[in-house]
Amino acid sequence: MRIALGVEYDGSSFGGWQRQGHDPNTVQEKLEKALSRVADHEVGVFCAGRTDAGVHGVGQVVHFDTESVRDMRGWIFGCNTNLPDSISVRWAKIASDEFHARFSAKARAYRYVIYNHPVRPALGLKHLCWNFRPLELEPMQQAAQFLLGEHDFSAFRAQGCQAKSPIKDVQKIDLYRRGRLIVLDIQASAFLHHMVRNIAGVLMAIGAGKYPAGWAKDVLESRDRTQGAPTAAPYGLYFMRVHYPEHFEIPAADPDAPFMPL
Numbered sequence: 001m002r003i004a005l006g007v008e009y010d011g012s013s014f015g016g017w018q019r020q021g022h023d024p025n026t027v028q029e030k031l032e033k034a035l036s037r038v039a040d041h042e043v044g045v046f047c048a049g050r051t052d053a054g055v056h057g058v059g060q061v062v063h064f065d066t067e068s069v070r071d072m073r074g075w076i077f078g079c080n081t082n083l084p085d086s087i088s089v090r091w092a093k094i095a096s097d098e099f100h101a102r103f104s105a106k107a108r109a110y111r112y113v114i115y116n117h118p119v120r121p122a123l124g125l126k127h128l129c130w131n132f133r134p135l136e137l138e139p140m141q142q143a144a145q146f147l148l149g150e151h152d153f154s155a156f157r158a159q160g161c162q163a164k165s166p167i168k169d170v171q172k173i174d175l176y177r178r179g180r181l182i183v184l185d186i187q188a189s190a191f192l193h194h195m196v197r198n199i200a201g202v203l204m205a206i207g208a209g210k211y212p213a214g215w216a217k218d219v220l221e222s223r224d225r226t227q228g229a230p231t232a233a234p235y236g237l238y239f240m241r242v243h244y245p246e247h248f249e250i251p252a253a254d255p256d257a258p259f260m261p262l
Contacts, residue, residue, distance in 0.1 A: 003095065005061070007061070009056065009057045014027050027051075027057070032044060038075060044064060054233070054237075093250075108190065112184040112236050116133075131208075141175050155220055156199055157195060158231070160193065202229045205229040
């Protein structure tokens with residue numbers, strides 16, 4: 001039997017999503033241990049998208065296979081009883097054998113939240129990117145449009161990225177202001193390692209007036225990571241949603257969850 005889960009987590013205290021031999025403090029390891037207790041056997045999960053240390057999950061989707069029979073309430077509450085408070089299984093459902101959390105995904109969506117104010121806040125530093133320089137939204141919006149569509153995103157790719165191809169299709173990229181916050185919403189077929197944070201770094205450099213909006217196009221066409229801006233901090237980044245073919249009937253993130261980043 002294949003079970004799909006929706007998982008929410010505060011990534012600020014974890015070494016990222018992926019299980020690591022040298023670091024047991026990962027979201028995957030905590031989730032697999034909790035599921036293994038409920039299933040009474042070792043459980044391994046597959047996720048829709050791996051997140052770095054400090055990055056949060058709102059709409060992460062995973063699947064696992066089991067012969068254990070539990071109702072969906074049992075998987076949710078049994079798992080959450082064995083999880084730290086910073087991880088929560090939000091929903092569970094039986095999935096078809098053809099469903100794969102990673103390979104069935106058509107698109108993934110991230111949100112990057114920037115607190116733009118000269119004074120450092122005391123609250124939320126692990127959930128926002130603080131930028132003290134005044135940022136102009138309009139040139140950031142203009143620059144973002146150069147990144148729409150299918151491109152070689154090598155200039156926004158981390159050195160250790162394991163993706164087979166740097167070519168990705170950015171389907172949506174929006175920036176808007178909410179008070180002192182600037183929010184970047186981006187959706188693509190898939191993402192390279194650090195791709196969103198490197199895009200955010202370039203857009204913030206443009207918003208701060210260091211470069212014109214067209215610099216984003218120059219960086220993209222260079223296909224050279226050294227031509228871009230420093231990688232933005234992980235704390236403002238949220239894995240928001242995964243889009244799957246409708247016939248899988250995979251729920252989206254709960255819009256009424258207790259905390260949603262705008």
